[in-house]
Amino acid sequence: MGRPGATVRWAVAGRMVTAWLITLPAAAVAGALMWTVADLIGGTAGAVTIFLVLLALSALMWLRSRRAPVDHTNVNDEWDAPVPGREPAGAAS
Structure with a gap:
């Protein structure tokens, strides 16, 4: 279905x-x-409480997603699960 010679990862x-x-x-x-x-x-x-909780959790997820954003320069890069205490590959020191 893809390009000739393309492999499935x-x-x-x-x-x-x-x-x-x-x-x-x-x-x-x-x-x-x-x-x-x-x-x-x-x-x-109860409805307002749940709305505020979900809003806060959404903001937290968005903030965490900004730590290692995926964009057009790295979308196809290989990746490994993060190891606590170790900086991800390619991260600036």
Whole structure:
């Protein structure tokens, strides 16, 4: 389906499938947790609380994504899972 001579990077495909398999159950658990918290608080206060929690978590995820942004210069680079205490390859010192 791709260019002649192109190879499939099975490690990348495997990571994509793993991410897909984790996403739906994780979304279900997060949704159930948010519903439970909102139900315990009750009414408009519960809805507003959940909105603020999700807004804060979204901001946190966005800020963490800026640590190693993916753009047109590195989108096809190989990558390894980060190792705590070790700087990622290619990071400026």
